[in-house]
Amino acid sequence: MVGVVNIRRDVDDKFYRYRMPELLTKIEGKGNGIKTVIPNMSDVARALSRPPSYPTKFFGCELGAQTTLDEKKDRYIVNGAHQADRLRELLFGFIDKFVLCGACRNPETDLIIVKNKETRSEDIIRECKACGASTAVDMRHKLTPYIVKNPPTTNKKGKKGEGASSNGAHAVATNPNLPDAEGSEGDDDPSAAAESLPVESSLANEGWSVDTSEDAVKARVKDLSTKLQTTLIADEDSDEDANSPYSQLGQWAEANRDEVNAVEVYKHAQEMGIEKKHKTVQVLAQALFTKNMPSEISKFAPLFAKMNAQSEKHQKAFLGGLERLIGVMHPELVPSVPKILMQFYQADALEEEVIKQWGTHVSKKYVDKETSKMVRKASEPFLKWLDEADDDDSEDEE
Structure with a gap:
């Protein structure tokens, strides 16, 4: 969200x-x-x-x-x-x-492009609707030529160009209300003067004032609840939502996995507010590793040890991510499944009981049934090792 x-x-x-x-x-x-x-x-x-x-x-x-x-x-x-x-x-x-007014620091401003009579150049002015002040933009910044060349305008037919009135920034040839503005013919004509004034933006007309009546408040709360529910559903259930934080995290992790370490990945997830979500470990399991996974695990194992320690649900989601990585993205890793599980087990990223339950129950939650069977079948040597280790422990206790 x-x-x-x-x-x-x-x-x-x-x-x-x-x-x-x-x-x-x-x-x-x-x-x-x-x-x-x-x-x-x-x-x-x-x-x-x-x-x-x-x-x-x-x-x-x-x-x-x-x-x-x-x-x-x-x-x-x-x-x-x-x-x-x-x-x-x-x-x-x-x-x-x-954006901010140079006088009152209020963001209710429009950008006005005016002709400077003395320098014969064009200046950009922030006209504040709150205090009425007109303060100049520093024309030394590299962005100002772009704004001058691409002014937000509205043509006579009312067709909006880039940054037209709906964006709240406006361009006029001259502004007679400013001391350095160049006058124009017909200044004495009321209709001509009206045409030279900036057109009010739709956002200024409707966005800055808030209806505080009881009915309006109820309507906004209902609308907010609907949007919140839709967003949460998209985040939790849709892997294809390109705007979801999980998708963004996956893209970032895949692009930066060679340059970042476990701590940096965790901090990035923390900045996005999803470091405690179980789906985060599922996404990272697929994004941080390549076909050379066995040699890459040691770098990120501390990350998954920390995140998976939160709950069994996190560990199961992590295993689901591994299923997709190994069974779908890199099938050549299937023979390495026992080695991969061993490394995460030794790093305390996976608990024995969770691994055993996962290894003996085929699931279609993350991959198709056949892929799920294939990955679990490959894990049998490790599951057998866990059972034998338990038997040895029992004998030692006896």
Whole structure:
């Protein structure tokens, strides 16, 4: 489930009026083609009343990376592998420079592009609907030329372009209310003056005011409950949901398994708020290992020892992940099943009783029945060793 954070990072009040979804990232590709996809950039940008291309381009400017903007597919990409925390920090930098009012620090602002009479250049102004102040954006930033060249506009037919009025940022040729703005013909004509004023954004008209009536509150609570239930179902049951935190964690782990260690993987899951979920170990079991798994286990065994210690459910989900990894993704590992189980058993990532129960009960929960039988059949030498070890212990006690 996507978290919600305050738009201003210096405000800790959980009841702060201006909030936005927490930025999510997903690593895709490998080698020179690796890239960071931002699946909820549109949602974040909508909360900021800015076009999604602006913060995406801001990331590219700050990181020295190329960006890809695909509005039709709602897909925003920054080349290279970038941690979510790093991009979230940069997002707050974008907010400070291009969203918050320079006078009252309120995010209810529109971007206005004006012609500077003295320099004959174009400036970007943050016009605040809260305090009425018009404060200038620092034009030295690398993003400003992009905003000037790609202003959010609405044509005469009302067709919205990128960052049109629904995004809350507007461009006008001149602004007669500012001292450095160039005047235009027809300033004395009321209709001409009206046309030069920025068009109110739909978000400004409907998003900043909240209906607090009893019926409205009940409706919002009902809507929130429905959305929450849908999200939890998607997270728990759908492996194909590309926006679920499990899918994102799997993509990240697969892309970074050679560079990260067990502690870093755990911290990343912790940042996503899913380090205690049993499905997390199932996903990591499939994402952190390759066909060379027997030689890779020692690197991540402490991670699974810590996470699987939470419950038998975690261990069973982990074994389910191993079934899929070995039986479906890398069938060449089937002969190595006893060695693999031995390593996790010795690392305290799996308990004896859980392994025995798993090895003697075929299940179709994670793979098809035939694959399940094949993997369990391969585990028989290890199960036999466990039984013999128990017999030896009994004889010693006698």
